[in-house]
Amino acid sequence: MFFRRRLSIVRRLRNVAQRVLCPLLAVLWLSPVWAQGPLYAASDSPSHVVFLAGSENISFNLVFRKRLEDALPKGIKLARYTTDAAIKSPDSLIITLGASSLNDVVQQNPRSPVLALMVTESQFAQYQTIEEQTITALYLNPPLKRQALLGQQILPQATQVALLARAGDEQQFRELAEELARYGLELRVFTVDNPQSLVSTLSRALNFGDFLLGTPDPEIYNRQTIKHILLTTYRHNRILIGPERAFVQAGALASTYAPTDTIVTDTAQIILEYVRSGQLPRAHYPDDFAVLFNEQVARSLNIPLPDRDSVLQALKRLESSSTGVGNE
Template sequence: MLRLCFGLLIWAFCLSAFAQEEAAGRTVFLAGSGNGALDQHLTGLLQSQMGEGVNLRPITDDQIPMIGEEPVITIGPSAFSRIRQANRNVPILAMLVDRSFLDAFADRSPGRVSGILYDVPLIRQALTGKAILPHATRIALLATADSVELYEPLIDKLPAYGMSARIFLVESSDKLIPTLVRALGYGDFLLAAPDSAIYNPRTIKHILLTAYRRNRIVIGPTQAYVKAGSLASSYAPFPEMVQLASQFLDTYFETGEFPPPSYPEQFRVEINRQVARSLNIPLPSREDIAARVDRQLTVNGEAADE
């Protein structure tokens, strides 16, 4: 009899805890990138944005196969791949992933896979360079055979902004610098895309030094490269990405589906004033550059299409 009563008490306690959890709000699981500081920062921003009505929980590997309709936020491509491989039916909201990485997954699982895109649209990066060098009309692009397609949408859009671009194909690693020299001779500036085959920690120093010696600037590919020596790069601030992620989650809980992957509405600009001074380039403020880019995109109807 005592054993039965004890069992009933345990059952009642678990039922009560479950009811309290349901009353407290909805559950969203989080798969981190493995970078402790980054994961902690984003978790804090997400929890603050979503409020007390959402229970944000780190997910363990043994929980992944059992997830039904609870959405999972993944931070970075590795976390996304880990969740996707373990449970192809789980609804995923990806963060810190590029469009080129996510689009195929989202196309195969519309409404179930979506994301807040981390890369910056190349037209925005090109206009960032134009805001700094108003008389620039020609943009140099480096690509490999595998990454040429990254630039094709950009090339089609540039004439509307009074610019054109030419792709210089890097056929092998030992031809990177000679190809770069030819590209710098053509373009008013070099626009770098998130192409790790060309722009990576092993090559970036040589690329930036070569550009600097030829009195040319590099725009992009990310905020981190500005610290290494690129002159400027647009970027989406974390609070903007988190705000959009919260809106996507609200839509999911209301409709059972995520909106398609999207960029945040607001971007900021990182600049390297030391490089600008060395090249005798007058720099507007970061806010002024971002405002000029936004105006150009709005006038041409691009802002909503990025």
């Protein structure tokens, strides 16, 4: 008698469970949000693949990949880029490191969505006219307006800024000149007609400008020319701002730059947004930046450097109060 009663209770509980749990499981299974579960649930199996096309610097590729993987949820897997793999997964985002990697990927997979990293604004400009491809970038170079304002923070009495440009590129800086005029800075562009005229043109530029504003133009600023540019600048008792972090280590006085942590964080956010919406943002500069000084150069030129944190906060205030961060 006891066992019959117990069996009856078990059967009733089983019926209740079937009436309640089965419909509930069906709702969860069919729900669009639940269907995306592998991205959000505690599962190690990836639901989205992002390809990474590395640069020629293998060590950097490995470090960057590890840091980006740490910043992404487990549901997103970083895979090594190959042409065949990208063709089989045409909607998967491809991240490129460097201009050479970007060029290869665009030629091999002209319709794949691409996020370009470690490229300057000028290097990326040619790809923005491609209509069939969804492509964006986080610019490597700091915006020139910010760089010029950094020079003004270091030399508060400065009113004139010199800039070197190749023949035919002068018009690119017209908007920058208009923006700097609002801050009391007169920008003048000096044209370098050929490599042989670099030093003489630089001397004329330094006779005008309170400081030289470096640009990310590899034809003017490179390993072969930077020594001559810096020596000429020192002889005129002038300073070079930028063009980027590496040149400060070589002898420029200062530059702003995006820390690797910022690039990783911004990249992870773009990936997550693309996974969520299938959309990429417009090409832009990283959201945050830092300031780097060459204190040895400052001592050699007897230039008192302002507090780094104060300069950083001042530049951020200036950017937040303006409508943009300038153009190259």
